[in-house]
Amino acid sequence: MSASGGVGVIGVIAALMAALPHSGAFNIHPAPYRVLTHSGSSSFGHQVLRLQDDRLLVGAPVGPGGRLFSCHVEHGDCREVELDANVTRTNLGMALTHWGRDVIACGPGWSRPCDRNVQTSGICVLIGQELRPIRSLQPGYQGCQRGLVDLVFLFDGSSSMSPAQFGAIRDFMVDVMEKLENSSIRFAAVQFSSDIQPCFSLADYAAWPRPRDLLKGLMQLGGLTDTFTAIKYVVHQTFSEAAGSRPGARRVLIIVTDGDATDSDTGGVRDAEERDVIRYVIGIGHNFNSPDTARLLEPIRLGRRIRAGAGRIRAPPGAVPRAPGQDLRHRRHE
Known part of the structure; x- marks a missing residue:
């Protein structure tokens, strides 16, 4: 490229920059991230649902049983939500969702004996704002059909x-x-x-x-x-x-x-x-x-x-x- 051609390109760029509105430069300083863990469950974090007041409801559906944890993001601590002992054996926490102001947690592993067989279906728990179970839900429940x-x-x-x-x-x-x-x-x-x-x-x-x-x-x-x-x-x-x-x-x-x-x-x-x-x-x-x-x-x-x-x-x-x-x-x- 000739020298005169190079000068022309530089002039065009300078003219465009002069026409743009002035803006200030800034640096991004993200807040330190928070790692939430729990040593008692290998499946901790399988499902995460955001709650109010910077809290998270975290599901740990696999081994041992099904467990839910309430985690405070700012403090970084997690405490287990108290559930009925029978419910925790159902892989609870495989699915989490909001239900108005409450939360529904579900698991597919509700097993019970039926005529020398094992019948398995899903079970859900409706949990209130204070993270206390309100009642169990049984979607698609089918009772034991005994074949005489x-x-x-x-x-x-x-x-x-x-x-x-x-x-x-x-x-x-x-x-x-x-x-x-x-x-x-x-x-x-x-x-x-x-x-x-x-x-x-x-x-x-x-x-x-x-x-x-x-x-x-x-x-x-x-x-x-x-x-x-x-x-x-x-x-x-x-x-x-x-x-x-x-x-x-x-x-x-x-x-x-x-x-x-x-x-x-x-x-x-x-x-x-x-x-x-x-x-x-x-x-x-x-x-x-x-x-x-x-x-x-x-x-x-x-x-x-x-x-x-x-x-x-x-x-x-x-x-x-x-x-x-x-x-x-x-x-x-x-």
């Missing part, structure tokens, strides 16, 4: 069952009932072979829910395997209000057997369908590998209400299965 279930074990006690298999069935029933003893499930047990032997009813279990006592002295019946006759008995007798069945309860029938039935269906399966009895079959022994056995069991376990197929419990070593398709009406039982 009447469950009947119909188990095989025919002569084709080995003593080890029969003992395994008893242990299985006891284990299931003990694990679900604090639930809304009510149990009953019926042994079948050529005969039918009710072990205990739904009402018996409701009066004394001690499965080991209820099955004490259980002996194997022996005989044939009249499965369909037993199903009809359970549908009409065991699942009756007189025997302790509850109106509105879901009815579940668990059939434990080692294979082929020795009788024919005379309407028991149809009656189970009409009464919405959900049926499961648990097979014991090697006979369940037979296509013929699977075909014969289809009417028992299938239907519009069925939600599961047949299961299998392995037979103990040395158990002798029945021959597939064998007509047990003509078999000698010892």
Whole structure:
């Protein structure tokens, strides 16, 4: 650039500066910042809400529990807001907001037992100007919906069952009932072979829910395997209000057997369908590998209400299965 050109640019800049209004320069001196901390909570500061009088409401929703702190900005001190002990276990302080002159603090972790499960929902606390809880709020609260279930074990006690298999069935029933003893499930047990032997009813279990006592002295019946006759008995007798069945309860029938039935269906399966009895079959022994056995069991376990197929419990070593398709009406039982 030429010298004359440079002088011209400088002149233009000088003219513009002269035309601008005069202003004074100043320096910015910010006030010292304040760090607010609390050693007792790693989540301190997850949510912050400004209050009156230079105060802050600080949420610490995670470990231990849910806590709120009132912090004075000028002094730099924080004190914990006193809350109900049950509320502090709900991750309170996950959300903070104003409600007029008051404050609402919320947390999502309100857990409570419900029929052997844990039900979780949110809970909020309305806090007044003096930072004292006014009342709890329960948005979207849903009470414990207990699913009533009447469950009947119909188990095989025919002569084709080995003593080890029969003992395994008893242990299985006891284990299931003990694990679900604090639930809304009510149990009953019926042994079948050529005969039918009710072990205990739904009402018996409701009066004394001690499965080991209820099955004490259980002996194997022996005989044939009249499965369909037993199903009809359970549908009409065991699942009756007189025997302790509850109106509105879901009815579940668990059939434990080692294979082929020795009788024919005379309407028991149809009656189970009409009464919405959900049926499961648990097979014991090697006979369940037979296509013929699977075909014969289809009417028992299938239907519009069925939600599961047949299961299998392995037979103990040395158990002798029945021959597939064998007509047990003509078999000698010892």
